[in-house]
């Protein structure tokens with residue numbers, strides 16, 4: 001580095017905080033075919049996974065920069081044979097480690113190895129409370145297997161988050177989902193209403209719940225809280241289509257989140273790779289420091305300097321940073337636009353129209369079938 005570059009890097013490090021949260025998407029391979037998967041629709045094009053050594057380099061460099069939490073996700077991270085090695089290295093470096101899994105592939109041998117490696121926390125996903133719907137939504141027979149995974153997780157003394165992505169097809173089962181969480185002794189329950197990215201965006205009109213469904217689900221969740229107290233911590237995440245101000249996506253672009261894709265691209269969020277006119281760096285050729293502080297991909301939408309109207313004069317711009325760049329691109333076809341969830345956006349009507357369609361009673365899946373996530377579908381949709 002030249003003196004000037006060194007001085008610049010020191011100044012950047014002083015004003016831009018570190019990537020506290022590292023998300024290691026170790027593979028796009030997955031035995032499930034969830035219709036709302038947040039992986040990019042074209043995932044099948046990006047097959048060349050990072051090696052164990054390359055992941056070690058990422059873990060080391062991000063930790064040196066100040067990362068403290070490392071999530072291992074996918075796809076299904078259990079499909080990586082070296083997952084235990086990666087967890088052990090992250091643990092050795094001092095990360096708090098978290099595994100986000102469907103439970104497929106978690107058996108006695110592997111959970112013991114993960115425990116031995118120092119894994120701190122496990123998030124187990126279910127698609128629904130019933131075998132029929134769980135298996136329908138993932139196009140697999142995995143419900144019983146997930147129940148067994150939950151038993152294994154508890155038997156090794158892990159705190160467990162049960163995650164269930166909520167949408168039109170399972171939102172009326174909230175009570176039963178909470179019952180299931182209670183039965184498997186989850187400490188935390190994430191009732192995460194689908195946000196419309198990746199495969200969920202492809203299936204958006206079939207997945208968006210009606211307002212009545214949403215209000216009912218929220219009421220049941222609140223009643224459960226009142227009745228059962230704090231035994232399980234419940235998080236109910238409202239879909240932003242039903243808001244009129246956007247979310248502070250990823251807590252701000254390039255602010256605390258760093259996602260590394262299976263093939264080594266460094267991204268500020270899971271789906272940024274689709275944004276036009278933006279190159280994202282590769283961990284094979286750039287250090288995490290260069291990626292975080294110097295790359296165009298991470299600097300383009302940092303802060304508020306990139307904004308145009310209505311964001312640039314909005315008194316809430318420091319609060320939501322203009323919302324989500326990916327949603328702006330998907331709905332308004334312009335990643336520099338205000339997130340169309342915001343009712344100040346000239347494209348807000350597109351969100352309103354989708355929400356209005358969701359109020360029509362019936363099952364939109366009968367009009368337009370759901371598309372399941374899979375490599376064949378990925379290549380077809382990409383064309």
Ligand code: FES
Pocket residue numbers: 197249250269270271272323324325326327
């Ligand atoms: Fe990419 Fe919101 S998901 S910026």
